[in-house]
Structure formats: C-alpha cells, structure tokens
Amino acid sequence: MTGDGVGLRVGLSAAILAVTDEQPRVVTVGRSEWGRSDKAALPFGILDAFAHRTLELGLRSWVQELAELVLGYTEQLYTFGDRDRVDRPLLTAAPSEDEERVISVAYLALTREAESEGGDGVDWRDIYRFLPWEDGRGEQPSRSRQLALDAIGRWCRKPRARAERERREERAQFAFGLDREVWDSEKVLERYELLFEAGLVAESDPDGSSWPDGGFSSRPMAADHRRILATALGRLRAKIKYRPVIFELMPEQFTLFELQRTVEALAGLRLHKQNFRRLIDRGGLVELTGGVNAQTGGRPAKLYAFRRDVLRERRAPGVGLPGQR
Amino acid sequence: MTGDGVGLRVGLSAAILAVTDEQPRVVTVGRSEWGRSDKAALPFGILDAFAHRTLELGLRSWVQELAELVLGYTEQLYTFGDRDRVDRPLLTAAPSEDEERVISVAYLALTREAESEGGDGVDWRDIYRFLPWEDGRGEQPSRSRQLALDAIGRWCRKPRARAERERREERAQFAFGLDREVWDSEKVLERYELLFEAGLVAESDPDGSSWPDGGFSSRPMAADHRRILATALGRLRAKIKYRPVIFELMPEQFTLFELQRTVEALAGLRLHKQNFRRLIDRGGLVELTGGVNAQTGGRPAKLYAFRRDVLRERRAPGVGLPGQR
C-alpha cells in the first residue's frame, strides 16, 4: 500500500450531456487518433499536477479549451482505477513497458447542444446508441430491453452451482427487477455492470473487431468510457428528482410539455401528462412568462421559465418520477 | 492539462464508521507520528500502483492490515484534489521541494466497533466531536447548532456588496434552512463547507495552535479529513433511506427500539417511535427471531433480525426519515 506511486497517472474524463430533439446526447471525441478502432471516446486528458487549484476547475478550463463549451451544472461522478478495464492505446500511443496505471476521475456536466460551438473533434451522439436497453419510451418493452432481459435470464441459469445461480439471480433481480415488472430507472450502472460481467457487452476491445453484444446492436466506447456514461446517466436520473438540474438542459423559456419530453428522454420512460404538470407547478419549479407557443398543432401552450426562488423555499426541488416509494 | 503527471500521488482515505452506545464513531489514527499536532486523522495511505486490481480491493486489504477490522458495506465517497486544503506534514515528513500534489480518494466503510480487535494506533472517536452542530438529538435546538446558525447569519450579513450578501444568503438557506425550520439532515457537507468558508471551522492548521471555531468547541482533524468525514456522514444519512445499510451497524439481533436509536444517532434527530416501527415492519425489513430482551425496564422487547429477502422484493428498502418530500 505504501509504494512510492511511480507509474501512476491521474486522468480526467467528462460525460458532457445535453438533450436535443428529445434525445439525450453526449460529447464524444471519436477521432481515430485516440485509439486503434473508431470507437467513440469521452473527452479524456491527463491531469497536470499544478495547473489548477481544484480538480473541477481543471476540468472546466480543459473542456472549455477542447470543445468551446460552456458547462453548466458539474459534478464528480466516480474515480475509476480498475487495472483490467482500460484499453492501452487510448492512453499512451506506445503502451509503456512498465504497465503504467491510470486512475481516472470522471465528471458529469450538463450543457445545451444548441449553444455549443462544436469544437474540432467534437461529436454529439445519442447516448441510447451505447445503452439501448435504457430507453423504454417506445413500445413496452422495447426490443433491446427484452433482449437484455432474456440474455440476463440465461446468464442467471447458467452456473452449475446452485449458490452461484442464486447470487446471480439476486443481482439480476436488483438491477433489472426480473419477474416483477419493477424497472428502476436509476440502476443504469448496475445493469451495465451485470451485462458486462455476463459478457453481453464489451468494454475493452483490443482487436477492434469482435463486439459481442448478445444481439442488440449497442455500440462500445473506448476504454471504460461506456461505464462512465452509464454512471453519468444513472446519477443524472437520480438527480433530477431532488434537484432542479433539468433546467440546465432547457432553453430559457419552454412549455410544460417540452419539459416533460426532456425528463422522459433522460428517464427513458413515459409519464402521465396531467400528473407531471401538477407535480411541476405544485412544486413551484416554474413561473409563467406570459408568452405562448402556438406551434403545438393544437391549443397553444403557455411558456414557462425556471423559478429560481424555489431553491430557497423547498428542500429538494425536483421532478419526481412515478413509483418512487 | 496534458502535463506528464510528475509530482502527483494518489492516496486512499477511509471514514470507517460504527455506532456504539448510541454514538456514531469513526476510526482515527491520531498518533503524532502522522503530523505535527495531535489532531486526529483518518486512516490514510499512498496507493501502490500495482498491488491491487481495483481501488476498493486495495482499500480493504490495507485497512485489514492496519486495523484488523472487517469492513462491511464500503463505498467510494469522493476524490479530493484541492491544492490548498492539505497539511504538508501529514503526507511527507519532509515537505518536498517541488510541492508534490496529492489526490486522495476517500471511502466510506461500515463496521461494528464491538467486533473490532482495535489494532495498534487505532482509536474510535465520536464523530459529533468534530461536527457538533450535526447532532440535534438533545434540546431543540442544541447549543452548538444555535451557535453555528448565529455565526452563519452574521457571515451572511457581513459583505458590503448586496449581490454577495444575497449569494451567501441563498447558500445558507440551502444548507441550514435559516428562517424556516427546515434542517436537511443530509446536507452535512454543504454546512461544513459553509462554516469553513466563513472561517468558523479550521481545517488545515499549520501552527497547531489557533483553532478558530466560533465558540463551539469542535475538534479539527488533520489535512482535509474533517471534510471527508462530513462527506461520509452526509452520504450515510442519505443512504439509510433507500438501502438497508443500517443493519451493517447492528448486531445480529436487536429490538426495534435499538434500531431506532441507531438510526437516530446517525441522522442526528429524534423520531416518532410508533411511526418508526410501522415503517420498519411494513417495509419488510426485519423478521422476528423469537427471542426477547427483558432488560428494557418495562415490557420486554421482541428481538428482530434483518430480513435479507427484502432485497429481492423492494426496490429501495430503507428506513425513511420524516419530512422527506
């Protein structure tokens, strides 16, 4: 434990999210200079020991430089340091002889795609390309979710030892809610980890050729970036329930239905319209601006704006998805 | 941002918590070899790059070695990397010429004090010695909480610029809930940060002499360890609401009232007895063992044990403090 720290590097990665056209999106830097394959990667960089006073300040200025993005809400997600879950080529063009180890501190940041300049190598991608089973807005259940459920079911029954089967069953139950229909939208990371362990999604992909993914066409990401993305989505889904971060993703003015669509995009499920609107205005989260949006196709919708005072009034102002108990 | 990482070290720290005699406690290694002053420090060590496959495994084995403790639930808390909030002497006996920077990955771990062997330099301390304003179980409001509130109130009114006053007011409102009586037990870190910024509690203490603490006798800790402790307490308070981690702190069998006392100790507040018990057994969290505890002074209390099956049945099994909305 008390080695001298040689061969250790600290990196920062960022999952920078936005919601555009009812799709949650993430900034990637998929240029092939970054790795062997053309897999998408999150913005990633090695931390300079002295450039910045705090990690978060370092992140902000580095992202600003990279992508000319203005980050809104930012939060640290997790620090990953597993030895066996990184692609070498991403980090050092020549994998060093002495197997340098990288600790990466991952951040979640919110912004608006429309407002971004879109720097050089910056691409926005739909996050459900990487985690398709997380989008449950379409048919019930969606094709790729059903595939995931089936595959996990098989994985649970595979082992010989009964104890092992039960262990798997319990974890699957927890993450996917197998027999009962309780799908907890927040357990994104738990589901991803399970799919990963079950060999259903690939993370590292040294060959750049075979992407085992059990039938649903999910895209891998470089290194352990898909895990970071899963962490980010799970965290954000939890966060919107008790903190008004959703407004970081909205334009200045919006209709309640647009707000609902944005929440649904993140949560990956559909909400009851009337109840959603009741929750929002009984929560004091928004105020009328006076304007209307007549482009609805029906009765024009009133425009609202985030009501900042709610921060002083309520302890945990958020949007509250159904079935929270 | 793309420096070469020289001068960067990664450390692990652990806030190892237990509840003993209705007091939340934490493992410290207060021996003076660790620093100049006799301030308590959390277990802390520099990470050896290759010893362990994952950070958490590294933590477990290192703690095991240090303190002969068996850790139960463990979770990563946060990675701290602020430049100006560490004591030098704690990290390297001789502060290096080139100002080595330390990134420390902090963990929360739960255990039972009674079961610990108590290794060499290991001391258990009441956590409310370090964060006295967080304990609201006594009179309402407690002396040190009132002192904190007063001091924060003064701090809010201090600045000349009105904008600054309002900024402070908003943060204070958020963390302490000033005029209304909403004290959110989870916002431990937010309160600590505010007190720190207001100069009411000291973190680093180079001289080892002056501990400004605005009247309430709170103890500092080495380096930024008190911040880590605050993070740990806040996280744990949140966690018990939706995850049955409280049982990691309980003996095998217990009465509902003992369970309540343990929850109260962590949450820092008193609960309604009948409602607490209703919540617990309607939540399916426990089952009768058949035994009774006759040492109550009144009617003997039935003994209960944690009911593991709840993990399969409920999505977010926890104890739920009042006023959660």
Added chain:
DNA sequence: AGAGTAATGCTTAAACTGAGCATAAAGCAA
C-alpha cells in the same frame, strides 16, 4: 396488589399518487 416503565397496537386527519374524464383553444376542411 399497585405503581412505574417501555413495548406494541390502533385511529384519524391531512397530504400525496395514479388514473382518467372533461373542457378550452387553436388549426383545418366542408
């Protein structure tokens, strides 16, 4: 036996949730 002390059981009003019906205000076509 009677008083004291805690555990345990139960009631009630208020608040909240999930679901759906009903109405309002637009555009569009006959």
Added chain:
DNA sequence: TTGCTTTATGCTCAGTTTAAGCATTACTCT
C-alpha cells in the same frame, strides 16, 4: 360558419402514505 381534429389545461376520485397521538399490554419493582 360549423364541425372535426389536436393538443393544452382543469378537475375529480379512490387508494396510499404520513404525522401525530391515544390506548393497551406485559413486564419489574416496591
């Protein structure tokens, strides 16, 4: 203009959950 379609918005209702407190039970101690 009227009537139809579409979406926004208003409102009701039954089932749950919560906060608070009263009532009863089962022990010990005197």
